[in-house]
Amino acid sequence: MSNLLALAGVNTHIGHYHILQGVDFVVPHGGLTVLLGRNGAGKTTCLRTIMGLWKASAGRIDFDGADISSRSTPAVAQLGIGYVPESMGIFAGLTVRENLTLAAREGPIDTRRLDWMFGFLPALKKFWHLPAGHLSGGQKQMLAIARAIIEPRKLLLVDEPTKGLAPSIIAHMVEAFRELKRTDTTILLVEQNFDFARALGDTVAVMDSGRIVHSGSMRELADDEAQQQKLLGLSLDAHQ
Amino acid sequence: MSQTKDALRVPGPDKIPLALIPVIALAALPLIPSLPTWVTLTVAGLAMGMMIFIMASGLTLVFGLMDVMNFAHGAFITIGAFVATSVLLPLAGWTQTDSLWMNLAALLPAILAAMAVTGALGLAFERVIIKPVYGQHLKQILITMGGLIVAEQSIHVIWGPDIIALSKPATLRGSFIFGDIAIEKYRVLAVIVGLAVFAAMFLVLNRTRVGLLIRAGVEDSEMVESLGYRIRRVFIGVFTAGSALAGLGGVMWALYQETVNSAMGMQVMILIFIVIIIGGLGSVGGCFIGALLVGLVANYVGFLAPKIALGSNILLMVLILLWRPQGLYPVAKR
Ligand SMILES: Nc1ncnc2c1ncn2[C@@H]1O[C@H](COP(=O)(O)OP(=O)(O)O)[C@@H](O)[C@H]1O
Numbered sequence: 033m034s035n036l037l038a039l040a041g042v043n044t045h046i047g048h049y050h051i052l053q054g055v056d057f058v059v060p061h062g063g064l065t066v067l068l069g070r071n072g073a074g075k076t077t078c079l080r081t082i083m084g085l086w087k088a089s090a091g092r093i094d095f096d097g098a099d100i101s102s103r104s105t106p107a108v109a110q111l112g113i114g115y116v117p118e119s120m121g122i123f124a125g126l127t128v129r130e131n132l133t134l135a136a137r138e139g140p141i142d143t144r145r146l147d148w149m150f151g152f153l154p155a156l157k158k159f160w161h162l163p164a165g166h167l168s169g170g171q172k173q174m175l176a177i178a179r180a181i182i183e184p185r186k187l188l189l190v191d192e193p194t195k196g197l198a199p200s201i202i203a204h205m206v207e208a209f210r211e212l213k214r215t216d217t218t219i220l221l222v223e224q225n226f227d228f229a230r231a232l233g234d235t236v237a238v239m240d241s242g243r244i245v246h247s248g249s250m251r252e253l254a255d256d257e258a259q260q261q262k263l264l265g266l267s268l269d270a271h272q
Numbered sequence: 273m274s275q276t277k278d279a280l281r282v283p284g285p286d287k288i289p290l291a292l293i294p295v296i297a298l299a300a301l302p303l304i305p306s307l308p309t310w311v312t313l314t315v316a317g318l319a320m321g322m323m324i325f326i327m328a329s330g331l332t333l334v335f336g337l338m339d340v341m342n343f344a345h346g347a348f349i350t351i352g353a354f355v356a357t358s359v360l361l362p363l364a365g366w367t368q369t370d371s372l373w374m375n376l377a378a379l380l381p382a383i384l385a386a387m388a389v390t391g392a393l394g395l396a397f398e399r400v401i402i403k404p405v406y407g408q409h410l411k412q413i414l415i416t417m418g419g420l421i422v423a424e425q426s427i428h429v430i431w432g433p434d435i436i437a438l439s440k441p442a443t444l445r446g447s448f449i450f451g452d453i454a455i456e457k458y459r460v461l462a463v464i465v466g467l468a469v470f471a472a473m474f475l476v477l478n479r480t481r482v483g484l485l486i487r488a489g490v491e492d493s494e495m496v497e498s499l500g501y502r503i504r505r506v507f508i509g510v511f512t513a514g515s516a517l518a519g520l521g522g523v524m525w526a527l528y529q530e531t532v533n534s535a536m537g538m539q540v541m542i543l544i545f546i547v548i549i550i551g552g553l554g555s556v557g558g559c560f561i562g563a564l565l566v567g568l569v570a571n572y573v574g575f576l577a578p579k580i581a582l583g584s585n586i587l588l589m590v591l592i593l594l595w596r597p598q599g600l601y602p603v604a605k606r
């Protein structure tokens with residue numbers, strides 16, 4: 033399997049702070065890669081750097097065969113990368129329909145694709161004409177995901193979609209991601225909830241203090257409790 | 273998608289701020305000695321509000337989109353007024369006859385020239401002065417203040433330091449008379465133009481894709497970029513259009529006052545800042561209602577207690593912010 037995305041020696045500074053200190057990992061084509069790590073490890077910074085929202089001060093970010101590390105955010109998005117930020121970035125004053133209309137850059141929303149999405153994100157259909165600010169947290173997360181996939185994208189970057197959600201909604205979210213995995217979209221998922229990550233991940237990378245400290249297959253990590261404890265002890269405790 | 277609509281009640285827009293306009297107008301009624309005076313003041317207030325709205329609407333969107341507070345906005349108002357004056361004075365023969373068509377033949381080119389010049393200056397100002405300081409607030413304040421001073425000095429050089437008298441076109445002078453109620457024609461025109469500008473902005477914002485981009489960008493420009501849109505192009509367009517509208521407002525304001533001077537833009541800027549803060553920074557609807565409230569209060573208080581007219585608008589702002597700290601229509605910001 034070839035790699036759709038590869039980071040090599042990526043450094044990111046925010047103001048005077050040196051946040052990413054040489055990040056190396058790959059996201060294989062077609063699979064779901066989970067980026068794990070405790071709070072403050074640099075996961076969000078990593079996704080923002082890929083999107084061009086922070087500029088990498090050193091290193092390469094290869095996407096689909098080209099280095100995108102110096103491109104602007106709109107240019108990165110236009111290459112076929114969908115982004116669901118940690119804050120979700122919902123336009124609260126726009127209706128669900130308007131949020132999705134805007135995300136469909138190429139033209140009118142493809143109704144067959146929309147029907148497919150309604151199948152696993154039913155709240156969207158129900159609240160189609162509601163300003164998105166009135167949605168619940170879980171519904172907003174569904175909308176943020178829908179917005180990222182309203183047109184086929186090569187890569188999805190999703191930042192902690194389970195954050196703050198009730199367990200029943202998380203179970204629903206697992207199903208939604210399983211449905212997404214049936215398409216040929218490659219997904220890079222940032223998570224702290226290991227159960228969620230284990231249910232979905234094919235490959236995994238673990239960050240700590242701005243560096244990757246482990247990468248490999250999800251199955252291996254799932255079976256090796258000692259390794260989990262060592263890499264994720266803190267964040268696992270936080271989710272008990 | 274119609275089958276999805278029935279499932280739930282869609283909350284309509286918040287109408288309480290809109291209701292403030294008739295509430296204030298009716299509250300003033302018993303304080304003012306005669307009905308004709310009240311009608312005159314109310315129409316004057318609405319006309320003034322409409323003109324302030326025209327001048328302020330671009331500024332609120334410019335702030336909403338890129339967090340840019342342009343202190344030089346007032347210069348575009350002044351320049352618009354002077355450009356129109358330069359067109360209208362040589363055409364005095366056309367403006368001072370009783371033919372509506374001749375009046376319009378002078379007025380329309382004057383307005384178009386004012387908007388073209390201020391729009392072009394706005395575009396240049398954005399590219400040369402604002403662009404280098406995106407995201408740096410202190411520098412923005414300083415550099416736009418600097419731009420304002422340069423613009424005012426340039427006006428002195430081009431048009432001289434004196435106040436220039438500019439009379440209204442003949443057919444726009446005088447009043448419509450209904451019994452003992454007189455309504456100035458020019459104020460009616462100001463209300464019509466203000467409504468037209470508001471309607472046009474409303475349609476663009478709510479019925480077009482660019483409008484959708486602007487509304488989304490005011491909330492979260494970073495997310496708009498993450499969806500693949502170059503928000504700065506939208507911003508340049510809005511800045512240019514906002515500058516042209518400032519020019520239009522300047523022409524209307526100058527004809528209303530029948531004088532032009534180099535400080536007129538700065539004088540209305542105080543009211544404009546009050547209006548966009550009252551409305552909720554970034555909200556065109558809020559700006560519209562805020563402008564009408566400010567216009568009404570300025571006229572009622574100007575009649576009842578002239579000494580506290582400006583103070584009354586500051587008081588209005590304080591009261592509204594106590595009630596709604598983010599303004600009448602807060603824009604959801606990330
Ligand atoms: N805007 C910012 N300014 C300064 N420091 C920041 C900023 N954003 C993140 N950081 C710091 O960068 C580090 C990594 O943050 P982040 O990428 O959000 O971690 P994670 O997503 O893994 O929880 C943290 O120490 C955080 O405090």
Ligand SMILES: [Mg+2]
Nearest residue numbers: 075076077118
């Ligand atoms: Mg994070």
